[in-house]
Amino acid sequence: MANILVVDDELGIRDLLFEILNDEGHHVELAENAAEARAARQRARPDLVLLDIWMPDTDGVTLLKEWSAAGLLSMPVVMMSGHATIDTAVDATRIGAFAFLEKPITMQKLLKAVEQGLARESARRAAASVVPVASGFAAVVTTAGESALVPTSSALVTAVVDPGPQSRQSFDLDRPLRDARDGFEKAYFEFHLAMENGSMTRVAEKTGLERTHLYRKLKQLGVDLSRGRRSAV
Template sequence: MATILVVDDELGIRALLSEILSDEGHSVELAENAAQARAFREHTRPDLVLLDIWMPDVDGITLLKEWGATGQLTMPVIMMSGHGTIDTAVEATKFGAMAFLEKPITLQKLLRSVEQGLARQSPRPALPATQQVMLSSGGARELTVEHTLASPQTANHNAPLALGPQSEQVFVLDRPLREARDAFEKAYFEFHLAKENGSMTRVAEKTGLERTHLYRKLKQLGVDLSRNKRSGGN
């Protein structure tokens, strides 16, 4: 179906991704470092690249920048990392990555991201105004970061709003970093407040913040505490 280049210094990750993608009918090429990835890209244009960020010789974002500077970023690139942050994700998408997956990568998220990447078949040399990041919480203690790009074909501006705390939200990245971080933090705390029916005690426990600090943080972010506050207590 497609030729996918997997670049990761961990043998186990390369083997696992190769097995999964091969089972899906793709042709998988493997590289354990940036040098091998460069050599492959010199003579072949893969349909998609899965690129680890933290590698011992040259990190993935540096390699992504090189491909962009030399005109070789002609394929979708999905970044991977087990130590990713929202800042790292923003940087990756800024330099052309179409998505960011946090390890351990679930089968569903991997296949969905690969499918989306192959459907687009185009690089992202700059940060367009339509670029967004979707943050999906996998539970009270886990946060999985998955980056997608909204398109006119897939965006549904007339979709009804779901009720209750939403574990998936969309954040526009074409804005100053501080504003993007504040928007994420506000949505994060509003999610937990709604989930805990406005209980500051339980939200403090869930988020690991001291209650007074939590209250100051919510006021700073402009979170409407009365909206989620339960009747008869907190």
């Protein structure tokens, strides 16, 4: 279960989100403004933040920029608003927000965003378990508790996020950001295609993408859709 910080100036929304997330087994901390959110972030880093955009003292986008500039945006942040424009949502995403939820927020969309955000945080922490132990080598720890030494020459880092055969991926970090990101995304989608036996419907649900967008993304990345495919559901 995760530690989740909810930041919203409306008492009713804070209480509702608390009840829903608490029922899911999460530890939930509440803040009604940016000042309380800063204090909560300083006390203990939350695993995920639900952040309202329109607040009386400091708006959510400004707080997001503040955390980003200070290097404190180390957790997924889901922005919330009932009045924000598309431009505002895009700006928040560019700053570093993980997702945007439009109010009134349905339970299904809330839990899906939280689940996806926490999954990304879990994967990031697993990747961070690659710990340098000697010149030219790194210790890799899997979620099963296994460990091994791997070479790190040419800035090549191996990240193991699960002990399964499809989860071991190597990424050359000594490349332009766009190329490195494309390499990760290709491996990410190939992993889910293999896990879901090629089912585009289930992969779309897992990754949170519309099927049309998913097809375009896979084509752009050069993913072989025939790999591991048993059905085209």
